[in-house]
Amino acid sequence: MHLSPDEVVLWSSGPLTLNLTIVLTWAVMLVLVLSALLITRRLSHGTSRSRWQCLLEIIVIAIEQQIAGVGLPAARTYLSFLATLFLFLAMSNLCTIIPGYEPPTASLSTTVALALCVFVSVPLFGIRDQGLRGYLRSYIEPTVLMLPFTIISELSRTLALAIRLFGNMMSGAMIIAILLTITPFIFPIVMTLLGLLTGMVQAYIFSILAAVYIAAALRSRPSTQSAPAV
Amino acid sequence: MLIDWFTVCAQALNFLILVWLLTKFLYRPILAAIDARERRIAADLADAAARKAEAVSERDDFARRSAELAGSRTALLDQARTEADALRRQLSDEARSAAEVQDAQRRQALLNDGARLRETITGRTGQEVIAIVRRTLGDLASSTLEERLVEVLLVRLRALDGPARQDLVHALGSSGKLLVRSAFALTPAQQAALRQALADILSAPVETAFETRAELICGIELIAGGRKVSWSVADHLASMEQMVAGLVEARADAGQQSQAHPSQSAVH
Numbered sequence: 001m002h003l004s005p006d007e008v009v010l011w012s013s014g015p016l017t018l019n020l021t022i023v024l025t026w027a028v029m030l031v032l033v034l035s036a037l038l039i040t041r042r043l044s045h046g047t048s049r050s051r052w053q054c055l056l057e058i059i060v061i062a063i064e065q066q067i068a069g070v071g072l073p074a075a076r077t078y079l080s081f082l083a084t085l086f087l088f089l090a091m092s093n094l095c096t097i098i099p100g101y102e103p104p105t106a107s108l109s110t111t112v113a114l115a116l117c118v119f120v121s122v123p124l125f126g127i128r129d130q131g132l133r134g135y136l137r138s139y140i141e142p143t144v145l146m147l148p149f150t151i152i153s154e155l156s157r158t159l160a161l162a163i164r165l166f167g168n169m170m171s172g173a174m175i176i177a178i179l180l181t182i183t184p185f186i187f188p189i190v191m192t193l194l195g196l197l198t199g200m201v202q203a204y205i206f207s208i209l210a211a212v213y214i215a216a217a218l219r220s221r222p223s224t225q226s227a228p229a230v
Numbered sequence: 231m232l233i234d235w236f237t238v239c240a241q242a243l244n245f246l247i248l249v250w251l252l253t254k255f256l257y258r259p260i261l262a263a264i265d266a267r268e269r270r271i272a273a274d275l276a277d278a279a280a281r282k283a284e285a286v287s288e289r290d291d292f293a294r295r296s297a298e299l300a301g302s303r304t305a306l307l308d309q310a311r312t313e314a315d316a317l318r319r320q321l322s323d324e325a326r327s328a329a330e331v332q333d334a335q336r337r338q339a340l341l342n343d344g345a346r347l348r349e350t351i352t353g354r355t356g357q358e359v360i361a362i363v364r365r366t367l368g369d370l371a372s373s374t375l376e377e378r379l380v381e382v383l384l385v386r387l388r389a390l391d392g393p394a395r396q397d398l399v400h401a402l403g404s405s406g407k408l409l410v411r412s413a414f415a416l417t418p419a420q421q422a423a424l425r426q427a428l429a430d431i432l433s434a435p436v437e438t439a440f441e442t443r444a445e446l447i448c449g450i451e452l453i454a455g456g457r458k459v460s461w462s463v464a465d466h467l468a469s470m471e472q473m474v475a476g477l478v479e480a481r482a483d484a485g486q487q488s489q490a491h492p493s494q495s496a497v498h
Contacts, residue, residue, distance in 0.1 A: 006234045015236060022240050029248045036256035043259050045266040053263070060260050076261065080253040088248055104241070108232040113241035 004170065005102045006109050021107040028091050028104065070208065071215040078214060081121055085114065086207035093169065093199025097192060103199070106169040108162065115162035118210045119154070126217030135217070161209060168202045379412070379450045380420050382461050384427045387452070390459070399432055401455030407437040409453045413446040413462070
């Protein structure tokens with residue numbers, strides 16, 4: 001038993017290591033891109049459209065509405081980043097129903113990578129919206145004394161983002177693995193269903209938190225404003 | 231160590247690539263399709279709104295035209311009614327005039343018929359009366375009708391009173407002769423008797439001439455100067471003719487009145 005799919009190394013050459021996490025990530029990416037290509041191959045711009053196109057439109061519009069609901073006015077600006085985050089996490093977690101599959105999100109490397117992407121994107125979107133000076137000024141408001149606390153907050157929430165997702169997914173995979181050894185019938189199925197629900201919830205939480213962080217970066221922060229604790 | 235930093239970098243790169251791929255193959259086409267559909271729906275809604283506004287405008291225009299048509303219809307009906315009244319009056323006048331012309335023609339025809347009838351009756355009556363009188367006198371007496379006429383003339387001459395007789399003598403004295411006209415030729419005996427009677431009445435022989443005139447119709451007259459003593463069926467026939475003419479005119483008037491009333495009711 002291994003805690004992370006990173007431990008399953010398929011190929012290695014010096015510092016380059018091809019482990020199971022990367023391979024499964026490529027598989028999820030391939031599924032997502034191929035699905036998008038197949039569905040958007042014959043897109044209808046008229047009133048009648050296929051069921052798959054309807055599903056995709058529903059998903060995209062729902063994500064757009066969620067982003068707007070968080071407080072980002074120009075939702076389409078952040079749609080690519082946030083929607084890709086949600087779709088990748090959701091697809092990675094949904095595939096746990098496939099026997100032998102280990103979600104890439106059960107790897108702390110993956111969750112850290114995603115958290116770092118969010119960590120980098122937040123100041124990028126903030127600078128893009130307010131300019132470098134305006135964004136940096138938000139770190140010393142209402143007083144310069146808040147600067148270290150703000151930096152610690154940025155780092156800690158990024159770390160929390162990564163650890164939360166990793167912990168949930170890894171624990172789910174671990175529980176299923178343990179239950180398979182103890183009670184190979186019934187319980188693993190129930191726990192798989194629970195893992196599906198947990199995975200979807202975690203994908204949603206990760207994406208929403210990223211949106212909230214970006215939205216918080218776009219505004220001059222009140223001293224009392226902080227990210228919602230989940 | 232749970233964190234493999236090479237994997238972290240690779241996963242971050244994978245994620246960025248996935249963002250780019252999904253943006254290119256998923257979000258952009260889907261959002262373009264959604265935007266195109268929304269634009270089309272918006273255009274359809276705008277077109278529907280424009281058509282609705284146009285329909286409302288056309289409905290208002292139709293209502294206005296209907297109102298105008300109703301107004302003009304009333305005016306046209308009034309004009310048609312006025313023209314029909316004028317035409318009716320014109321036709322009535324023409325019919326009345328034609329009826330009056332026909333009535334005048336009919337009345338003239340009646341008068342002509344009456345005149346012809348009068349002439350016919352006069353002629354026929356005279357002939358019939360003469361024939362009847364002649365036959366009656368012939369049947370009732372031994373003398374002829376001419377003899378009786380001569381006797382009647384003589385009786386009238388003898389019955390002349392003083393002034394009338396003086397006028398006759400005075401007229402005889404101015405002309406110098408007598409003229410006796412009869413519808414038939416007097417026999418010599420009758421002429422002699424007549425001369426004798428005249429001589430007795432006038433107390434002197436008189437030159438007497440005899441003349442035959444068929445228009446006297448069984449009559450005889452004696453003319454001296456401007457005086458005349460006569461008896462003739464023509465006189466009776468003249469009075470009868472006047473009576474017959476009176477009857478014909480009365481019938482003509484009655485016929486005109488009886489036809490004038492229906493024609494007037496037909497005109498109105």
